Amino acid sequence: MKKRRGFIKAAILHLLKEESMHGYQIMKELESRSDGLYSASAGTVYPALQELLEKEWIKLESDLEKKIYFITDEGKERLKELRKREEGDFWADWKERLIWRNSEEFIQLKTAVEQWEEEMHKAMKRVRSNPESAAEMSAFLTEMTERLKIANK
Template sequence: MRRRRGFVQIAILHLLKEESMHGYRIMKELEERADGFYSASAGTVYPALQELVEQDMIDLEPASVKKTYFIKENGKKRLEEFKKRREGDFWSEWKARLVWQSSEEAIQLKSVMEAWETELRKAVKQARQEPEKSGKLVTLLEEMTELLKKDNGGGK
């Protein structure tokens, strides 16, 4: 699976809404607000910053000596859209998500999901080679989807 930076991007937008910052300070602020449950890396933060610039949500302060980023109107709109879909304090949710990701349950779930994804890819490849197996695979995936919806209160 492709690693997503969406939640980090939202965190960056929240920081930049408070004040303009350079990349290193953004990394330090993310770590501080996570109370030790997140170690920001340049390999995550700087690509997220670049994507936000490309999406016209942030930009660089023109007169700044360091590369200092500021939030633009599109970034503020994205924060408003995000807020409409969520309840509660963003930073509390940020920390709770990071605590969960460090938990034994999350680590075990990730391992099982990776194994499942590997087997699914093999099954899809086999279905391409033997099209008569496609129907069985589709049925299995539909059944799994329905079970997950049922377990999650009807998919809500």
Template sequence: MKKRRGFMQLAILHLLKEESMHGYQVMKELENRSGGLYSASAGTVYPALQELLEQEMIDLEPTSNKKTYVIKEKGIERLEDFAGRREGEFWEKWKERWIWQNSKEAIALKAAIEQWDAEVRKAIKQARRNPEDTAKLIGFIKETTERLQRENE
């Protein structure tokens, strides 16, 4: 499970614990809970709902004429497991996440990562022609990774 989608799944489980909803309601409520900073897309919400169905954490409400989702015991257990490992209220963290995502710092960091990615891809393309360049690139990436790990200790 992707980390992003995992966080999305947790948000959906929190919503469904409060009440049954169909997909559009889920999207609108996720946007509301972020204070309008996050606009949920069908391409994010519906795959997360499908995975939750496959994992048997949610189900479709049998009496509804729309695809209305309800949380199951396994979904409640997932929320309890998350609550046991984290501090703070989920929706506060949800909003903080979107405040950060929209900050100047996050936007600048994303741009720097995109530039890094483009340069690494160029270096890989060039390294294909010469095994010595490949070894240098691997060394550079390992060195950079170790430096990041030291910074994050």
């Protein structure tokens, strides 16, 4: 499964709108903006930078010492589109999200979802070898979906 980097890409665009930076600066600034809740790794930031380059939302300029990234007009337009969907301050929302992802409640839910996914894969395999159980599995999933909808009201 491809790792999602949407939030990191948006954060990078926000940073580069403020000033051009090299990769290490971006990683350090992300950590700083999160008050240390997020420790940016090269394995996350550089692939996100590559995706932004491919979409031409940022450009790369090399001087003698470092590669400097800067936002393009297309990147600024993308940032405007993202801001239309945002509610509140991007960095405050980002910190709030990081606090949530480090909470006991999130970890508990994530563990439960991972267990559910594992059991779901097993159930799908059983249905594949026993197609007559598909209706029962479908009814179960429909019931769980309806229960989630009710819980989300």
